[in-house]
Amino acid sequence: MMETVQEREQRQLNRKPRIATASLAGCFGCHMSVLDLDERILELAELVEFDRSPIDDLKDFTGPVDIGLIEGGCCNEENVRVLREFRKHCRILVSLGDCATMGGVPALRNTLSLQECFREAYCDGPTVYNPTGLIPNDPEIPLLLDRVYPCHEVVRVDYHLPGCPPSAESIWQTLTALLNNRPLDLPYELIKYD
Amino acid sequence: MQNDTVTFVIDQKEVRARRGQTILEAAEQAGVYIPRLCHLKGLTPHGSCRVCTVRVNGRYQAACTYPVADDLVVENDTEELRTLRRDLLEMLLVEGNHFCMFCEKSGHCELQALAYRHSIAAPKYPHLWPRREVDASHPDVLLDRNRCVLCGRCVRVSRDVDGKNVFGFVGRGPHRHLGVNSRRGLGGSDLSADDQAVTVCPVGCLLRKRTAFQVPVGQRRFDRQPIGAEVGAGAGSPQPSESPMQ
Missing domain, CATH: 3.10.20.740 (Ubiquitin-like (UB roll))
Incomplete structure (x- = not known):
């Protein structure tokens, strides 16, 4: 039986808010911090539906999403593509953690040229064995950017949550504030860059 | 009179x-x-x-x-001065290479604490990522210019308190950096680990070696109390109207 217009509207009203997450140039530590919510993760599962995310292994968006959490900055063209998709699909985009907000540890290479990085990684590094001296150049490998960019230098970002990783408590308070349309007002102890 | x-x-x-x-x-x-x-x-x-x-x-x-x-x-x-200071702090953060996540000074760093106090979630300016020299030649003191904010505290203390004149500024404009009074680097200077100049650095530029990470997270200088809390209310205490994350 087809649903009526009223039924469809009611279903959309009842639908849970949707969350998407991604790890770009990050270490998955921020995702671990989400799991660090412990038993509150059950509460979160009650509150929201997970869309594209490594947590449910969905690789593509199923539709518009309310909140997108981005871990990691952009170090290659693949990161940029994913980030732009997130911006397109997410009503609110949150930079999660130091890599997303300022580049983080991957940005250590930003003081060096790309050429120097490649030479160190594939030719001159103390543990490298590469007699041909070739630097991987397969079209399957995403091209590296000239440096690592924080997310807000690539797309518009609505909120920044620093930390390496941000504590589970700060992620919880951020999500619940955004889901309940409350202003984000984290206490002093929760804003940390480490 | x-x-x-x-x-x-x-x-x-x-x-x-x-x-x-x-x-x-x-x-x-x-x-x-x-x-x-x-x-x-x-x-x-x-x-x-x-x-x-x-x-x-x-x-x-x-x-x-x-x-x-x-x-x-x-x-x-005032709102105007808080904004001005926030902009200055953000410029200081993007001007050097500040990696708080592994810095030994994190939690004790005055630049970081000021950024916390002014509710900076992420600097809005693009990072400069300058190339700066690290000097590890001294047996007891590490000099990491990536973190230097050119405050001149070590210069003044070494000159006026320690009486050694170990540090000085070299160059102008964006090339200005901390110089050391020896061709062989910090290791060739008169600096000793007990000098006051080592302890006054507000950031992690001058550090005594083998003393890192001794205070657990949660008990560090600025973990619970904002910088300046011992003085009084004053400027920069987060205002309820200013959402810190946006």
């Missing part, structure tokens, strides 16, 4: 001060915190970081160098 006390107004509060004091000193005595980075009690004021900028009778002045006088009207904790 000239009267030794002066009365001036800071943030609508009338304050009595000793003639010859700076605005920063007098305000601190009266329980009004003015954020500062390059200034340190007991040292000749440097006036270089401009984080302590206030408005004196409407004009921008560095509170650490400006002497008190009768009838001064000083603005300190």
